[in-house]
Amino acid sequence: MDTRDMIVLIGVLILGGLGVWYVWRHVGNKKIVNPEIADRPFLEQVLKQRVAFFQQLKPEDQNKFISRVAHFLHTTKISPEKGAVVSWEQRILIAASATIPLFHFDTWAFENLDEVLVYPDHFDERYNTESEDRNVLGMVGDGVLHRKMILSLPALMEGFDRQGDGHTAIHEFVHLIDKADGQVDGVPEYLIPKALIQPWISEMHRSIQQIREQRSDIRPYAAKNPAEFLAVVSEYFFQRPERLETDHPKLYELLAQIYGGQTSMRDPEEMGKIQGEPDR
Numbered sequence: 001m002d003t004r005d006m007i008v009l010i011g012v013l014i015l016g017g018l019g020v021w022y023v024w025r026h027v028g029n030k031k032i033v034n035p036e037i038a039d040r041p042f043l044e045q046v047l048k049q050r051v052a053f054f055q056q057l058k059p060e061d062q063n064k065f066i067s068r069v070a071h072f073l074h075t076t077k078i079s080p081e082k083g084a085v086v087s088w089e090q091r092i093l094i095a096a097s098a099t100i101p102l103f104h105f106d107t108w109a110f111e112n113l114d115e116v117l118v119y120p121d122h123f124d125e126r127y128n129t130e131s132e133d134r135n136v137l138g139m140v141g142d143g144v145l146h147r148k149m150i151l152s153l154p155a156l157m158e159g160f161d162r163q164g165d166g167h168t169a170i171h172e173f174v175h176l177i178d179k180a181d182g183q184v185d186g187v188p189e190y191l192i193p194k195a196l197i198q199p200w201i202s203e204m205h206r207s208i209q210q211i212r213e214q215r216s217d218i219r220p221y222a223a224k225n226p227a228e229f230l231a232v233v234s235e236y237f238f239q240r241p242e243r244l245e246t247d248h249p250k251l252y253e254l255l256a257q258i259y260g261g262q263t264s265m266r267d268p269e270e271m272g273k274i275q276g277e278p279d280r
Ligand SMILES: [Zn+2]
Pocket: 171, 175, 227, 228, 231
């Protein structure tokens, strides 16, 4: 082999290596499990009509969002259970709920999730949809449900139907983010800058105390434990950022830093439109 061949070979190896690196960094190493998904114009149409977070993104970010939704749909099994019928629109809304909290993290995918089980109704903690105590809306799995999530279809749709501060699917995806560092403890160590961990923990305990003393408008379920606190205030942050910013500026500021770039992302005119929507 002469020097020129060597240079060509090294060049090819470097380009190949960069290609592998790019895919690993930007796409993750999850396998394609669904080669066929809804086409891009349909993804865009659903996101435009149903997802407030998507509506307020700049066009180039909307493109990025659509690609992330497509990637989730290609790599995550969505399985209707117990007679549930899950439309493409609903699959896209599940993928959108996964994309929202991690949108500003280009290198992050849900590596700890293979499958979303969709139940037709609320379910109890033994995953039974027909028992008396049907109060669970979503769940992130352990044991036999390792790498799986359960979502109730009505709870998924409620998160998109009314512009309230509740959003079950985002809530469950935030639990998965929290779980990625090995502990579901309200401190998402992969996202939170080290310097913010202590301020976040103090603010979390202060806010939980306020909720317990009924001096807060945050849903009481948030005071159950730090993991639920993170999940509930994250719903609030993504559903009603302007209200959270007004009523809980410290909490808002910390969450904006944890999830990255919330403030700069927003176009004030678009924000006005979203704020103007009535509660349902
Ligand atoms: Zn929860």
